Each structure stands twice: as structure tokens, then as C-alpha cells.
Amino acid sequence: MLRRYFGLVKKDIITGFRNYFFLAVIFVALVFVGIINFVIPENAEIKPNVYYYLEYEGENSNILGDVLDQSEASHSNIHSVTSRDEIVNIMEENFNSIGMVIKAVDNKPMVEFIMQGYENQEVVNTLILSMKDDLNSRIRGDIEIETLWLTEESYQENIPFNKSVLPIFLAMEPTMLGLVMIAAFIFMEKDEGTIKAYKVSPGKIPEYLASKITLMIILGWISTIISTFLVVGFNADYLNLLIIVTVGSIFASALGLIIASFFDNISQSMVWILAASIIFSVPFISYFVPSFAPLYIRVLPTYPLQFAIREAIFPSGNTQIIYSTILTFTILSIISFILAVFAYRRNLARN
């Protein structure tokens, strides 16, 4: 059985090689490395840019000035401008920005927050709260609030923005590679009649599918190693990273096989496989906005996957998430593989 499996893997690797699979995967990984290292800025912000204009010159103007100067110095997304009109013009160009004008009304400072209009009340309240707290802290000094840290305070938020995109790439490309590619492989062999020939050989369906999935895992490893090494060097936890990519690949490839089994040709199945990949990319929003995690995002397998990959690349000591993700994906992989075998047995019997 093992010999037959390795024979099939060898054949699939050669087929993949002849069809430029390896070349395509390496090319995509290098393009991404180029984008991460040279195109995406290190200090880009998802948080909105804040543009402020301090017109007020009365009593307390030095306190207001100090607080704003300090904020500008410690946050790269806060910028001083010279008029209210300038703020509005910038905001019309950049949807992810807000404005702030401080002027005198009845001899008292008045802070006007200029919003885009789509922000919810909680966001507006938080802005006012932040400003009030900064001003009050400036006068009375900081009030320490007791904080209990469950693990060590980690600095994952200090990862340069461009490098923080790598886990998303790894979740999308090497791990989910099989979802799209395996269907192409299966349909090609169907058209060429390889499956029919295989059916009359002593080979079993699980070996046949496992060999295809193995090729996807190998391609995933190549893509993972190239991109991770060129972005973070030796600093990642490669062993756990490759285990995550492996179980993720098995699940994604088996799912690709299941979807493909419902259709007669690649064009039909591709529509639904692409739709599935778009749905699997929705959790990437929660990666950048971690407090936004509604249930329908949390149930998608790519949700824990991206955080587990981040933990493996930028270890913060929270290994729990790596192990629980590996366990979840192992279970998902086993279930989806068994379903894929059933689906193909049914298909071959039908044909």
C-alpha cells in the first residue's frame, strides 16, 4: 500500500513539475516577499488618520497644545494642519480619517470632532473620552489602574506593519492552495482518462486522493519556507508553522476535492471553489481589527488559523493557540478526507 502511495506521489510530483506548479508557487511566494519587503510601508496604520487644527489661543491653550504635540510625537497617525477647510479637503480624499478643530467659543475652548458620517456612536464617545482623559491626565497626573496580565505583556502590535501581513499570505496561499489547485488536477486526470485506468488497477481511492493532497502539502511547504525565511529569517518557529500548514493543507485540499466531486468539469466547480475562497478570506478582517469577531467569523476555520500562524512566526509565548488550532484542523482534516473518499467512490461507481 505504501509503495503504491509513494509511486503515485512520485507521478504527481512529476506531473506538477511539468505543468509549472512548482514554478508558479515559487513565483507567487517571491512576488509576495517583494511586496511585503519593498512595497508595503513598515509603519502603515489601519487606524484612521487624525488631522487637527489648533485655533484657540486663550487660557489653557498651552495645555491643549502640549497634549496635541505629545500625541503627534507618539502616534504616527496624528497630523497638524493649518485650517478647518484643509481638514475637510483631506477627509474627502481619505475615507479613513477624522478631523479635530479647537477654537474659542464664549472664551472657552471648544473641541469639534469632524467625522466622516458613517462612524457609530461608540467610536465618537471613545474619541471624546480619549481627549478628556489626555487633558485631565496632563493636569492631575496619571492615575494607575491595577492590571492583571494573563500572559506576559507581548509586543505583537510592535511587529512592523508590512511583516504582520505575512500570516495572512501564509493562511491564504500555501495553506489554502489545495482548495483551488487540486480540482484542476483531478479534472485533468479525468479528461485524460487516468482515473479510469487507475480504477482497473489494484490501487485504492484513499491512496489516490492522499497522493494528490501530499503534492499540495509539498507545494505549501515550499511556499511557506521561501516566504517566511525571506521575511523574518531564522526567527520563526518553523516546526509548528509547517505542522499548521500541513494540517491546513489537508483540510483545504480535501474540501476542494469534495466541492469538485459535485461537478462535471473544472469551469463549473471553479465558480464555487472561488466563492468558498472568498468566504474563507472574511476572517482576515478580524486579523486587522481583533475586537471585531462576530460568531459567523469565528466559526470559519481560517479565523484561528491566521492567529496560530502569527504565533508561530512571531512567538509571544501563547503556544495554546497553536496546539488548539492544530488539533481542530487535524479533526477537520480527518472528517473532510473521509468525506472526499466517499464522494469519489460514489462518483466512480456512478460513472
Place this chain on the structure above:
Amino acid sequence: MKRMLAIFRRDIYSSTRDFLILYMIIAPILLTVGLKFFIPSAASASLQFALNSKLGAEVIEEFEKYGSVELYSSDEEIKERVGKIDDIAGISINDKGNFRIILEGNESHDTKEIPRKIVRSIVSGEEVDVNYKVSDIGIQMSPIAWIGGISLIITAITMGGILIGLNIIEEKESKTVKALNVSPMSRLEFIMGKSFIGIIIPIIDVFAILWILNMLDVNLYMIAVMTLASSIIGVIVGFLIGVTSPNQIAGIANMKLLFLLVGMSIIGAILIPQSQHFFLYWVPTYWAFMGFKGIILKTITWSQLGIYVIWILGLTCGIFLLLKNRIRKGLA
């Protein structure tokens, strides 16, 4: 013309026989329905707090002003909740009756800082006498709605192209291209005939997407012009995939590269500051994104739209001329 229509009819026939056209039209529509359900929850997204119910109604009410609050009866439950993957700050009281914040350690800046600010506002009075006012520049549509809508529009357009590409590969594999080569049909007629499907599907999808997302109050003529111009990108790319890929596997590999490029142009147009957008000028889908953005946000004029369309047509013509020989050879 008759021969072009014959090719088009044949494509329609072969695609409807296996429900392909139906799938291509329905898939973006289903994704749009999904997006429609997603928009309200994304628009109301805010910080999350896990509060100990012992803190009392007043404190809970205060925290509710800044985000969504979950109540727990013990610190152990709060710790368990804080330890989960998403960002949530736990707030409780210690033995002395003072506030205590419980954090995992890897939370984002706001989840760590805002609870402290809320607690400080509860425990201490105001020191500086300042008035506050809130105004807006009148943009009611959430970015999730228009970015999601445009991304789905571009997906629908690209899908039209993919269908053409896969169709051509199929024709090559079943050797019908060879048969057509000896028929009186010219290559241009074949190309035009194949292109119809890549133009009609996007038009149906784009209007359906806008209707589902309640965005039909925009200038529909502009939408039609932009969709037509953009679908030419899909058509050209479809042909390129079709003729350069020796088989369907290679077609899929090429398609992945294509999606990478399309995705990059959209993400780049959103994240990169306007002053550096010239990095993206060479990608036709960048202009499609900017055009649809202008139309949906109602900030674009006809002359600007004209410039975007010229960019799209110029770039796609350029790609076509550059690879003309390749296409000819691929179809030979």
C-alpha cells in the same frame, strides 16, 4: 456578424447545458447577499468588554457607551473569556473594592488603553473646562459597503474573463479550435464571438449587486459605461489565460496569479496614500476600482470617468497589442 453570433450562441448553449452561466451569475449574487448581512455588524463594530456583574448597573452603563459589554459572575469566567483569540478587555474589582483590568497581553493598543481611560473617567472628576461638539462631512455609507460592493463587482467581471479562458482551453483540448481554423470564420470574429459572454455576465451581475446593496441611486449610465470598459479587461485577460495555458491546470495556475494582481490593485488603492497611487497606474483593475468608487460615492464627473476609461482601454489595448502574436499562435 452572423458568424460571431453563432459562436456566442454556441458558447451560451454549451455553458447553459452544464448550468455554468447560471453559476457564474448566481455566485456573485449569493456573495453579495452575504455581504449585505455582514455590513450592519461591521458598521456597529466597537471595542469589547467582559465585565464582572458585581460592578453594578451604573458602571456597566458607562462601559456600554464605548463598546459591547458581556457580563460574567466571577473573575475566573472573565479570565477564560479574555484568554480567547479575539480582543476583549476584562474589568473587575479587587479585594479592596478598586477597579482591576484583566488583559491577556497581546491585545491591540485601544483594547489595552480605552478601559483604563473609562475607569479614570469614573473615578476622577473633570479638571479642564472644555466643550465638545461633533459634526460630519456627510458620508453615510460605510467603507465596508462600498469596498465590499466594488470588490464583488470586480470579482464578477473577472469571472466573466475566467469563463472565456477556461472555454478556450476546453476548445483547444477538444481540438475544435483546429476545426474552426479551417472554417471561413476569421480570427477576429472568433475573438469577438467569444467575448460577448464576458461582457453580458458582468452587466447582469453588476446591476444585481447594486440592487441588493441598495446602491441603485447612483448614476446608472456611468455604471454601464464603467462596467463595459472594465469587462474588456476581463475579456483580454480571459483570452490571455486561454491561449497561454496548455491545459486547465496551467489555466488555474495563471488564474491564481491574475487574482493576486487584481487583489493587490484593490488593496493598494485602499491602503496606499493617494500620493503614491502612481505605483498602481499600470494595473487596469486599479482604474476600474477608482471608477466604481467615484460613481458609488458620487464624487466623480463624466470627464474624470472618461479619463479612467481611457486608461483602462489604453492599458488593455497595450496588453493586447503586446501579446497579439502570442494570441494568434495560441489559437493556431
